[in-house]
Structures are given as C-alpha cells and as structure tokens.
Amino acid sequence: MSLIHASAVIEDGAILGENVSVGPFAYIGPNVKIGDNTTVATHAVIEGHTTIGKNNRIFPHAAVGTIPQDLKFAGEHVELIIGDNNTIREFTLLNPGTKGGGSVTRIGNGNLLMGYVHLGHDVILGDNCILANGATLAGHVELGNHVVIGGLTPVHQFVHIGDYAMIGGASALSQDIPPFCLAEGNRANLRGLNLTGLRRAMGREDINALKSAYRELFEEGKPLQEVAQRLFESTSSEKVKQLCEFIMTSKRGIPFTRSKTNEDK
Structure with missing residues (x-):
C-alpha cells in the first residue's frame, strides 16, 4: 500500500x-x-x-x-x-x-x-x-565506489574518479583522480593517499603496498606512465594493479606536482 x-x-x-x-x-x-x-x-x-x-x-x-x-x-x-x-x-x-x-x-x-x-x-x-x-x-563524469567529494566542488566534464578517492571541499577538479588518492586545492592536486578512507576499508598489507606504489608513481620524479606500467606488471597487489591501470587508461591526465630530480635542481 x-x-x-x-x-x-x-x-x-x-x-x-x-x-x-x-x-x-x-x-x-x-x-x-x-x-x-x-x-x-x-x-x-x-x-x-x-x-x-x-x-x-x-x-x-x-x-x-x-x-x-x-x-x-x-x-x-x-x-x-x-x-x-x-x-x-x-x-x-x-x-x-x-x-x-x-x-x-x-x-x-x-x-x-x-x-x-x-x-x-x-x-x-x-x-x-x-x-x-x-x-x-x-x-x-564517472565516479567509482566509496568516493567522497567535499562541498562546493565542481568537477569538469569527462573526469574519472577512482574507488575510495577523496576530493577536498571548494576544489576545482579538471583531471582524473586515481583510486585511493586524496586531492584538494583551488585547482585540485594530489596530496597523497586517502588514508582515512582506506583504513576503514582494507587491511594494513594493502595500505602499505599502496603507500609504496604512490611514492614510486608521484614522488620520485620518474615518468608516470612508465612507472605505472612497470608496477602493474611486477606487483602482486590487486589494489596497486587497480591504481596503475587507472593511470595508464586516464584520458585527461593526473593532477600532481612532479618532484624535482637532481637534474632539475
């Protein structure tokens, strides 16, 4: 009734x-x-x-x-x-x-x-x-599962956001955000992993594997696509494979500040 x-x-x-x-x-x-x-x-x-x-x-x-x-x-x-x-x-x-x-x-x-x-x-x-x-x-726009988007945040057309990602409030997002990551800023930029969300959803082994992969991908100043391909082929972690696959198939690019290498300094 x-x-x-x-x-x-x-x-x-x-x-x-x-x-x-x-x-x-x-x-x-x-x-x-x-x-x-x-x-x-x-x-x-x-x-x-x-x-x-x-x-x-x-x-x-x-x-x-x-x-x-x-x-x-x-x-x-x-x-x-x-x-x-x-x-x-x-x-x-x-x-x-x-x-x-x-x-x-x-x-x-x-x-x-x-x-x-x-x-x-x-x-x-x-x-x-x-x-x-x-x-x-x-x-x-496409969002995976368990994504959190803060208040007053606009997301540009065709952007993809992966599982367990978090976007800070009042961010302007125009590029893809990989799964498990945290992004914020007026022009949103990766700030690390979404550790709060990950600790609620998975065990320490997966989180440690993602931490190691994140460092190699975004903090060592090496070509992103090459690192993602290498990690995808070498890792036994399904979570890391998911992260790398997202990066390799991204069409809008990933917003992160490239670390300076010795050649840049």
Missing part, C-alpha cells in the same frame, strides 16, 4: 511499488517507476524516463529526471536510473543522459547526495559515495 498525499500529482502511467510515500505537492511524471519503500517528500519533482529502486529517500524540492542541460538535446529517449538505498537531499538536480553519451545517467546504491548537489547528463555514480553540499558534476 502506498501513502499518497491528496495534493500530490501522480500522472497516469507512473508505476509505484509497495509502501511508497509521496508528500504534499510532489509531482511524479507518467514515465517514472519507483521501487518499494521509497519516500518522495513535499514539492519534489520526478520527471522523464526515470527508474528509482527500493528504499530511497528523496527530500523536499529535489528535481529528479528533468531534461539534460545540453543544447543538443532534442527530446530523444533518455533515462535516469537510480539504485537502492540512496539519500537525495534538498534541491538536488539530477539529469538523465544524452544521445551522445549513451543516453543514460546511472546512480548506484547507498549514496548520499547532500543539498544542492548536481549530477549532469551521462554521469555514472558508483556505490556508497558521499557528495557534500553544492558538489557539481558536469556531463560524462
């Missing part, structure tokens, strides 16, 4: 699961599907071809599934797909995909999107990510 306030507007064609709650003056469009036990609060708007999983909480004034902010969009079929157990706070703006980007924006499970977060068209968001207030992801 769903709990629908009398002032809410549910268009014909919308599909609501069991125990869905829809608050006063909320709007749900005709092509929306909402899974069991999801809550849609007052004045939230859910439009477009939007599929929402189970146990999600959508807070007041969220705009979910409105058309992409792309001048090339001409009304073609595009989608927004949201998994389970996500929290979508006040005034969030979540757009569907575009034809040029695969036509789908996809959000995984267990994510926290705080107030005023924006996910642009064709964004891919993994599981258990935290985006603080005002974080803004442009089109085609």
Whole structure:
C-alpha cells in the first residue's frame, strides 16, 4: 500500500511499488517507476524516463529526471536510473543522459547526495559515495565506489574518479583522480593517499603496498606512465594493479606536482 498525499500529482502511467510515500505537492511524471519503500517528500519533482529502486529517500524540492542541460538535446529517449538505498537531499538536480553519451545517467546504491548537489547528463555514480553540499558534476563524469567529494566542488566534464578517492571541499577538479588518492586545492592536486578512507576499508598489507606504489608513481620524479606500467606488471597487489591501470587508461591526465630530480635542481 502506498501513502499518497491528496495534493500530490501522480500522472497516469507512473508505476509505484509497495509502501511508497509521496508528500504534499510532489509531482511524479507518467514515465517514472519507483521501487518499494521509497519516500518522495513535499514539492519534489520526478520527471522523464526515470527508474528509482527500493528504499530511497528523496527530500523536499529535489528535481529528479528533468531534461539534460545540453543544447543538443532534442527530446530523444533518455533515462535516469537510480539504485537502492540512496539519500537525495534538498534541491538536488539530477539529469538523465544524452544521445551522445549513451543516453543514460546511472546512480548506484547507498549514496548520499547532500543539498544542492548536481549530477549532469551521462554521469555514472558508483556505490556508497558521499557528495557534500553544492558538489557539481558536469556531463560524462564517472565516479567509482566509496568516493567522497567535499562541498562546493565542481568537477569538469569527462573526469574519472577512482574507488575510495577523496576530493577536498571548494576544489576545482579538471583531471582524473586515481583510486585511493586524496586531492584538494583551488585547482585540485594530489596530496597523497586517502588514508582515512582506506583504513576503514582494507587491511594494513594493502595500505602499505599502496603507500609504496604512490611514492614510486608521484614522488620520485620518474615518468608516470612508465612507472605505472612497470608496477602493474611486477606487483602482486590487486589494489596497486587497480591504481596503475587507472593511470595508464586516464584520458585527461593526473593532477600532481612532479618532484624535482637532481637534474632539475
């Protein structure tokens, strides 16, 4: 049984699961599907071809599934797909995909999107990510799992951010951030590993392997791609392989300050 306030507007064609709650003056469009036990609060708007999983909480004034902010969009079929157990706070703006980007924006499970977060068209968001207030992801951005993005941080289109990475608040990010790393600054730059997050997620052996790899990759002044290739081929650590593979396949480059070698001094 769903709990629908009398002032809410549910268009014909919308599909609501069991125990869905829809608050006063909320709007749900005709092509929306909402899974069991999801809550849609007052004045939230859910439009477009939007599929929402189970146990999600959508807070007041969220705009979910409105058309992409792309001048090339001409009304073609595009989608927004949201998994389970996500929290979508006040005034969030979540757009569907575009034809040029695969036509789908996809959000995984267990994510926290705080107030005023924006996910642009064709964004891919993994599981258990935290985006603080005002974080803004442009089109085609991809996040892995367990990523943390600080408040008021804009992320440039096509940027990739790996698993367990953390981006400091009020950073401007225009390049890829490898998994397990920490970046911050007005023009975000690598500052080391995201040790706080790693200690919550993995054992000492993996962390030590990542520390050693990070030093070789970013602190010894050697060509990054060559070091990544060598480490990938020689290491037995799956975490280090993941880090190196990300670097070798990055299209936008990695923002780090190269250490000076003796030749530079």
